[in-house]
Amino acid sequence: MFGFFKKLVSPFAKKIRALFSKAPDDAAFEHLEQIFYEADLGAETAAELVEKIRGLYKKNSNISTDEILAFVKQELLKGLLPYRPVDAKPLVILLVGVNGSGKTTTLAKLASHYVREGKKVLVAAGDTFRAAAIEQLDAWAKRVGVDLIKSLPNSDPSGVAFDAVAAGKARGADVVLIDTAGRLQTKTELMHELAKVRRVCQKQLPDAPHETLLVVDATIGQNAIDQAKTFHQYTPLTGIVLTKLDGSAKGGIAISIQKQLGIPIQWVGTGEGAKDLERFDPENYVTELLT
Ligand SMILES: Nc1nc2c(ncn2[C@@H]2O[C@H](COP(=O)(O)OP(=O)(O)O)[C@@H](O)[C@H]2O)c(=O)[nH]1
Numbered sequence: 123m124f125g126f127f128k129k130l131v132s133p134f135a136k137k138i139r140a141l142f143s144k145a146p147d148d149a150a151f152e153h154l155e156q157i158f159y160e161a162d163l164g165a166e167t168a169a170e171l172v173e174k175i176r177g178l179y180k181k182n183s184n185i186s187t188d189e190i191l192a193f194v195k196q197e198l199l200k201g202l203l204p205y206r207p208v209d210a211k212p213l214v215i216l217l218v219g220v221n222g223s224g225k226t227t228t229l230a231k232l233a234s235h236y237v238r239e240g241k242k243v244l245v246a247a248g249d250t251f252r253a254a255a256i257e258q259l260d261a262w263a264k265r266v267g268v269d270l271i272k273s274l275p276n277s278d279p280s281g282v283a284f285d286a287v288a289a290g291k292a293r294g295a296d297v298v299l300i301d302t303a304g305r306l307q308t309k310t311e312l313m314h315e316l317a318k319v320r321r322v323c324q325k326q327l328p329d330a331p332h333e334t335l336l337v338v339d340a341t342i343g344q345n346a347i348d349q350a351k352t353f354h355q356y357t358p359l360t361g362i363v364l365t366k367l368d369g370s371a372k373g374g375i376a377i378s379i380q381k382q383l384g385i386p387i388q389w390v391g392t393g394e395g396a397k398d399l400e401r402f403d404p405e406n407y408v409t410e411l412l413t
């Protein structure tokens with residue numbers, strides 16, 4: 123299922139195997155820490171893991187590489203959270219994140235996913251900042267075959283969100299997907315705008331948005347943590363979508379985000395096409411990371 127990870131991050135397991143092919147010395151343990159760090163596990167997790175592995179060696183210098191890898195797997199799994207599906211109709215999903223992280227593309231992929239599941243999907247062009255953003259989503263909506271709710275460029279995005287949830291209820295939609303303009307987490311005013319989008323959704327449906335997904339470009343590494351923390355303050359996040367994993371060997375960011383924020387990775391983006399989206403599964407992820 124996560125075949126692409128294998129292609130990308132198998133060097134991770136391979137490097138560990140190579141290191142432990144002979145009795146490890148201090149330099150080997152330092153190198154191991156570097157391998158973990160480069161995979162974007164985060165400095166703290168990397169150091170912790172290496173300390174634990176050193177401990178294992180002290181206890182049993184004959185420990186096999188397979189046992190080491192199995193141990194690493196268990197440790198990494200501890201930091202990963204399962205995704206719990208929400209049952210709601212319409213299920214309202216809000217996508218947030220910085221510019222270019224892949225929000226609109228992910229929205230299109232999600233629309234395509236739910237359409238393939240036989241669901242009735244409505245998408246909302248909540249990025250009213252640029253006319254081109256509305257056109258981009260319009261083009262995707264046509265390609266995927268879903269209805270689009272839009273407004274004029276520069277109109278209030280919460281108006282679009284309000285209309286979209288209303289239309290979702292009125293038309294019996296199963297899923298309403300709301301796009302938003304990219305914003306830097308440091309722009310407080312824009313973060314307040316997101317909080318307002320949330321509030322108007324709640325006016326239409328008390329529990330909406332049921333999901334608020336932060337779309338994060340996996341290639342930005344540890345900056346993702348700062349982004350996630352600030353977005354989470356303004357619009358409590360229910361999940362993360364890690365995009366562009368096809369262009370990154372840094373799958374470890376999945377583990378550091380979850381460890382530091384306690385928010386599950388829900389999806390991973392693996393390309394630019396409508397079907398290049400996969401459900402994140404902790405067990406599979408770690409298995410493939412270490413195979
Ligand atoms: N390779 C790759 N490119 C992606 C992925 N997701 C998005 N993109 C590309 O990233 C660019 C920005 O995406 P867009 O959805 O417009 O970002 P937004 O500004 O957050 O809405 C586009 O060229 C997308 O095709 C992904 O998972 N893999």
Ligand SMILES: [Mg+2]
Nearest residue numbers: 225226249255
């Ligand atoms: Mg966009």
